Amino acid sequence: xxxxxxxxxxxxxxxxxxxxxxxxxxxxxxxxxxxxxxxxxxxxxxxxxxxxxxxxxxxxxxxxxxxxxxxxxxxxxxxxxxxxxxxxxxxxxxxxxxxxxxxxxxxxxxxxxxxxxxxxxxxxxxxxxxxxxxxxxxxxxxxxxxxxxxxxxxxxxxxxxxxxxxxxxxxxxxxxxxxxxxxxxxxxxxxxxxxxxxxxxxxxxxxxxxxxxxxxxxxxxxxxxxxxxxxxxxxxxxxxxxxxxxxxxxxxxxxxxxxxxxxxxxxxxxxxxxxxxxxxxxxxxxxxxxxxxxx
Ligand code: HSE
Numbered sequence: 001x002x003x004x005x006x007x008x009x010x011x012x013x014x015x016x017x018x019x020x021x022x023x024x025x026x027x028x029x030x031x032x033x034x035x036x037x038x039x040x041x042x043x044x045x046x047x048x049x050x051x052x053x054x055x056x057x058x059x060x061x062x063x064x065x066x067x068x069x070x071x072x073x074x075x076x077x078x079x080x081x082x083x084x085x086x087x088x089x090x091x092x093x094x095x096x097x098x099x100x101x102x103x104x105x106x107x108x109x110x111x112x113x114x115x116x117x118x119x120x121x122x123x124x125x126x127x128x129x130x131x132x133x134x135x136x137x138x139x140x141x142x143x144x145x146x147x148x149x150x151x152x153x154x155x156x157x158x159x160x161x162x163x164x165x166x167x168x169x170x171x172x173x174x175x176x177x178x179x180x181x182x183x184x185x186x187x188x189x190x191x192x193x194x195x196x197x198x199x200x201x202x203x204x205x206x207x208x209x210x211x212x213x214x215x216x217x218x219x220x221x222x223x224x225x226x227x228x229x230x231x232x233x234x235x236x237x238x239x240x241x242x243x244x245x246x247x248x249x250x251x252x253x254x255x256x257x258x259x260x261x262x263x264x265x266x267x268x269x270x271x272x273x274x275x276x277x278x279x280x281x282x283x284x285x286x287x288x289x290x291x292x293x294x295x
Pocket of ligand 1: 013018019095140186
């Protein structure tokens with residue numbers, strides 16, 4: 001018997017929630033198929049869609065690292081074959097490594113008869129993030145496993161809060177053709193922020209979450225700001241500020257860096273504006289002579 005699970009792309013940080021806020025994207029993602037093997041150990045049997053870039057070694061692959069963390073918790077030696085079908089580009093900022101780990105865990109949990117709740121799978125996926133980029137953040141893995149908007153209220157201990165998804169909200173993703181490693185985009189971050197910056201960021205995250213609960217698009221729009229990571233990271237993403245300016249006039253709610261970039265997300269109050277944001281993005285990247293995919 002084999003089990004296949006799909007896990008979606010995610011937008012982490014969402015501007016105001018560095019390392020603590022993320023949401024899942026409808027439609028795009030990775031698929032993992034798992035089945036028992038006789039060898040009593042994990043084996044990554046194959047990967048498609050990665051251009052040969054991802055490791056098959058079980059200590060390095062995010063699927064097997066996540067599954068190993070789950071099996072360690074259960075304490076029983078079980079052999080599992082893992083087959084990964086990548087739908088997401090690597091190093092894109094769309095939670096690619098997280099989606100692989102999330103799909104691997106959901107498939108394995110189902111194969112084993114669901115010994116864990118979905119919330120309980122999150123720490124296992126965080127171990128995969130640690131291997132992928134050196135930091136065990138949960139703002140991609142939690143929404144990839146749970147869906148919707150998710151807040152990581154705290155890391156020690158882990159405290160995950162599912163948030164409402166406002167009716168009619170749309171996200172456009174713009175993926176410029178450059179690759180940014182999360183470890184590199186984390187290395188440019190400042191280690192300290194000022195009291196004033198902390199106040200501004202806290203106001204925005206609180207406002208954003210209040211906006212989700214009250215379906216208040218104006219409040220969501222005013223709160224989509226980041227004074228912590230974006231000032232350092234936007235410099236690594238050509239077209240970032242040009243796109244922000246271009247979507248101002250069409251009624252989009254705002255834009256920001258998706259996770260650690262280079263993908264840029266645009267939130268819109270309806271599907272028409274989301275499509276128009278995509279057209280604006282194509283113009284912007286055409287003008288600066290850089291290829292970009294728009295989803
Ligand atoms: N919160 C993480 C970061 C997300 O910004 O580095 C990485 O995708």
